[in-house]
Amino acid sequence: MFAEDVPTTRVADLPDGEFPLLDVREDDEWRAGHAPTARHIPLRDLPARMAELAEFGDDQPIYVVCRTGGRSEQATAFLNANGFEACNVAGGMKSWLTEGRPVVAEDPNVEPTVL
Template sequence: MPTVEVADLKDGDFLLDVREDDEWKAGHAEGALHIPISDFVARYGELTEAAPQDGRVHVICRSGGRSAQVTMYLAQQGIDAVNVDGGMQVWEAAGRPVVTDDGQPGFVL
């Protein structure tokens, strides 16, 4: 499965967060699109509307398991998707910003 390291992500890369609502509310990457894995198939259209047509979808969860499942699904749909290795735990450990919906500092649940 295609993966990418957190350190290789650039500002402006399209990020899809598939964690559940409580995890998202605690803290997330600014600018990420949130579609929980439990709602993913029903809300798939939101991704196709928001994702760049010629760009890559970087899928992230807490540690990489759920995002791996979504990455495989997206690849089967013909979408250029990669799993973010280590997920939000590595994101936070790397010093990348984690924010709440109101822009305050957040944390990874």
């Protein structure tokens, strides 16, 4: 269950086209499979790397994803408390994959999967 004060959206309700997407999973999860346009910053590194989020601009919220939605909920709350507009992606990369959204692996010779 997500906290009421954390903006949350379903994968099916994400905008069409490219949008700011932050993946806060661990390195091994990222290497196994991730959204092609996502930016990877593991949750534990987020406080030290927030300046990197400036590349997203400020015209859209930053959608935050993990495997199923727990870590991304924490990251979304943290980002919103620090002046960003962020929205948690409910169901995470598991839902992303189920919804048929594209997933790529870091190794092009490996079938992408969601860990």
